Amino acid sequence: MFILVGVELVISLSLHLITDISNVQKRLHTQSVLYAELLSEYCIAPMTFNDSAAVFEIIKKSDVIPTILAAAVYTNTEELVSMFSKDSLLTIPHAYIESTKQSELFAPYFIKKQPIVYNDVQLGILCLYISKADIRKSIIYDIRWSFFVSIIITLVGIILIEMFQRKISAPIIQLLETIKIIRSTGNYAIRTQSNTQDEVGQLADNFNELLQQIQKQQKVEIEAKQEIEKLNKELEERVAIRTQQLEQSNKDLESFAYSVSHDLRAPIRHIDGFTKMLENKLTEKNEQIQHYFDKIHESSRNMQNLISDLLSYSRIGRQELEMDFIDMQSVIQQIIDNYEQDLQSRTVEWIINEIPPVYGDIRLLRVAFENLLSNAIKYTSKNDVSRIEIGSTQTEQTIEIYVKDNGVGFDQTYVDKIFGVFQRLHSDKDFQGTGIGLANVKRIIQRHGGSVRAEGVENQGAVFYVTFPKKNV
Amino acid sequence: MKPQFRILLAEDNENDIELTLEAFNQHGLQDAVDVCRDGTLALDYLYCRGAYSQRIAENPILILLDNKMPKLTGIDVLKTIKQDENLRNIPVIMLTSSDIDKDIIESYNLGVNAYVVKPVDFEEFIETVKTLGLFWITLNKVPR
Numbered sequence: 372m373f374i375l376v377g378v379e380l381v382i383s384l385s386l387h388l389i390t391d392i393s394n395v396q397k398r399l400h401t402q403s404v405l406y407a408e409l410l411s412e413y414c415i416a417p418m419t420f421n422d423s424a425a426v427f428e429i430i431k432k433s434d435v436i437p438t439i440l441a442a443a444v445y446t447n448t449e450e451l452v453s454m455f456s457k458d459s460l461l462t463i464p465h466a467y468i469e470s471t472k473q474s475e476l477f478a479p480y481f482i483k484k485q486p487i488v489y490n491d492v493q494l495g496i497l498c499l500y501i502s503k504a505d506i507r508k509s510i511i512y513d514i515r516w517s518f519f520v521s522i523i524i525t526l527v528g529i530i531l532i533e534m535f536q537r538k539i540s541a542p543i544i545q546l547l548e549t550i551k552i553i554r555s556t557g558n559y560a561i562r563t564q565s566n567t568q569d570e571v572g573q574l575a576d577n578f579n580e581l582l583q584q585i586q587k588q589q590k591v592e593i594e595a596k597q598e599i600e601k602l603n604k605e606l607e608e609r610v611a612i613r614t615q616q617l618e619q620s621n622k623d624l625e626s627f628a629y630s631v632s633h634d635l636r637a638p639i640r641h642i643d644g645f646t647k648m649l650e651n652k653l654t655e656k657n658e659q660i661q662h663y664f665d666k667i668h669e670s671s672r673n674m675q676n677l678i679s680d681l682l683s684y685s686r687i688g689r690q691e692l693e694m695d696f697i698d699m700q701s702v703i704q705q706i707i708d709n710y711e712q713d714l715q716s717r718t719v720e721w722i723i724n725e726i727p728p729v730y731g732d733i734r735l736l737r738v739a740f741e742n743l744l745s746n747a748i749k750y751t752s753k754n755d756v757s758r759i760e761i762g763s764t765q766t767e768q769t770i771e772i773y774v775k776d777n778g779v780g781f782d783q784t785y786v787d788k789i790f791g792v793f794q795r796l797h798s799d800k801d802f803q804g805t806g807i808g809l810a811n812v813k814r815i816i817q818r819h820g821g822s823v824r825a826e827g828v829e830n831q832g833a834v835f836y837v838t839f840p841k842k843n844v
Numbered sequence: 845m846k847p848q849f850r851i852l853l854a855e856d857n858e859n860d861i862e863l864t865l866e867a868f869n870q871h872g873l874q875d876a877v878d879v880c881r882d883g884t885l886a887l888d889y890l891y892c893r894g895a896y897s898q899r900i901a902e903n904p905i906l907i908l909l910d911n912k913m914p915k916l917t918g919i920d921v922l923k924t925i926k927q928d929e930n931l932r933n934i935p936v937i938m939l940t941s942s943d944i945d946k947d948i949i950e951s952y953n954l955g956v957n958a959y960v961v962k963p964v965d966f967e968e969f970i971e972t973v974k975t976l977g978l979f980w981i982t983l984n985k986v987p988r
Contacts, residue, residue: 629944636941640964641859647966648866668965675964682943 380524384517388510395509399438400483403501406436407485411497414444414487418452418494426453433499440480441500447493456500467496479503542571546578559586625685632682636675643671673805677793680807683738684792687814692732696842699726699772702737703761706744714748717757724762727770730842731819739815742808743774743835749802750778750833768841769821775834781827789825812837849905849981851877854886854921855939856913863966864908864939867973873981878904883916887924890931903934906980911940911947919950926955933987935980 410430417425430442430453441456441463449467456463461480483499542564549563559582565575646667653660700723707721729736744759751757760775781789781796788794790813795806813823816837827833851873855861861879868874880886886909888894892901907925909918918938925931935957940947943961951959960976963969 633942633944636964637857637860640941640962640966640969641863643964644863644866644966644969645859648863671964 380521388513391513395506403483407483407499411485411487415489418487423453430455438502440502443498445496539571629685632678635678639671639674677805680805696728697731697733699729706741719757722760726763729839735815739812742812747774747776751776769838771836771838773834773836777832780829780831780833782829852904852907853877854880855910856881867970871974882914883921886921907936908939922954
């Protein structure tokens with residue numbers, strides 16, 4: 372800003388100086404022409420009479436003109452006729468010389484020549500030595516003035532710049548400060564100052580309006596967020612209460628089932644006991660009576676089995692899990708070894724693939740795989756050769772163990788029923804059972820955070836899959 | 845002929861009493877069994893008080909306790925017996941239909957001598973009673 376003003380000042384001052392110098396020079400020339408013409412007129416008469424004293428008298432009159440330093444008159448043959456000088460330092464040549472010096476810019480004077488002519492006859496030459504002091508004075512005067520003016524202009528400029536800055540920069544700086552504070556604190560309640568009606572003032576007003584909008588929006592957002600949080604909290608509380616209620620009713624149901632199962636046992640025992648006593652008292656029994664006794668005993672045994680299964684199912688749901696890494700390979704092998712005795716009369720082909728350790732409760736996992744393996748043995752009992760395969764597949768998150776058999780299988784349509792409590796897909800006459808085994812398997816695996824599924828083809832076989840989540844050590 | 849020793853049976857269910865007595869009867873021990881129909885009566889019997897104040901003060905050779913009884917449960921009675929200097933050496937058997945882990949553990953913690961779940965099958969029950977009698981009355985020795 373200052374540099375620009377300075378350069379502008381220098382340029383304008385130089386221009387002014389140049390025109391001023393040329394003006395003074397022009398004025399001097401016109402003056403000198405006038406003086407020269409006037410003096411040469413006066414010199415006509417004395418020159419006609421070759422009166423050098425008269426010439427001197429005439430040129431001496433130039434004494435009153437301050438710009439004329441000296442004057443000299445020469446004949447046509449360039450001989451000095453007369454001379455007058457105010458300046459003793461100035462040397463006037465005795466012969467007319469076409470001086471070149473006079474045109475030099477810094478020469479202290481210049482020479483104005485004027486021929487003395489009468490009736491078109493040249494009588495001599497008048498030379499006037501004109502001082503350039505006026506030009507110098509004028510330049511000095513100009514420079515002084517310029518200096519003064521430039522100081523004033525600079526001062527005025529500084530004042531103006533200061534005023535402009537106050538008017539434009541200050542609000543913008545304040546605006547920037549405000550933005551900085553908002554950025555660092557996130558507080559949109561701050562406002563920038565706006566005192567003027569100009570563009571900067573409008574900018575500040577618009578900025579403030581924008582802030583107002585942001586603040587409003589922020590408020591709305593915060594309120595919405597709070598509302599969502601409140602709703603979430605309420606929902607969580609409700610879910611927690613509902614979960615607690617569910618857990619409680621589940622617990623109640625479990626303990627109800629458990630105590631009912633126990634209480635049911637006593638009457639069955641009594642029925643069986645008194646029937647037996649009755650049977651013993653009857654000495655004469657025909658076949659039909661014996662058949663009825665057998666039916667009563669069989670029914671009470673069935674009832675007993677159902678109750679036991681119900682109790683085991685209930686127990687699986689209630690039992691605390693004791694989790695550890697279980698060597699499933701050896702657990703499965705132990706289960707198979709236990710069946711060895713029972714399977715001596717049958718041909719069973721075991722295919723046991725590699726099974727990884729599983730994180731779980733060994734007691735429950737043993738029950739689950741006992742169920743799966745005893746099912747495989749049971750439902751292949753009508754085969755000439757039973758083939759039972761156990762293996763596993765793994766993904767990054769899961770371990771899946773399968774038990775595959777070539778037994779009677781099942782109709783895939785009813786696959787959803789197969790894991791239900793007391794749900795059976797085969798009649799008791801074909802294969803004995805209460806229908807609790809797979810329900811227990813499902814419950815055990817679910818308690819381990821896993822899942823079960825089954826695939827079956829009637830008379831070709833079935834595959835049961837249990838999937839465990841992998842536990843990261 | 846009445847046997848020399850007594851067996852205390854604490855049981856509230858009439859049917860169970862009848863069936864248990866029948867089981868003892870099959871082994872000729874029916875007359876040795878004294879029946880108390882709740883826990884309080886069982887303790888009265890053992891301390892010869894109340895209805896049993898006239899009883900000859902002699903400890904039974906075996907105590908069979910049902911757990912689920914009115915007033916005092918089998919476990920309550922067991923607790924009192926095992927804390928009593930005079931009674932603690934009598935073999936106590938929990939004879940019940942409950943196989944709840946909690947009951948079994950609690951009974952053993954209190955010093956029960958055996959915990960037997962009554963089999964549903966009557967013939968099995970008779971066998972069980974026979975085994976109990978054979979072991980606890982004939983084979984087992986208690987301090988005099």
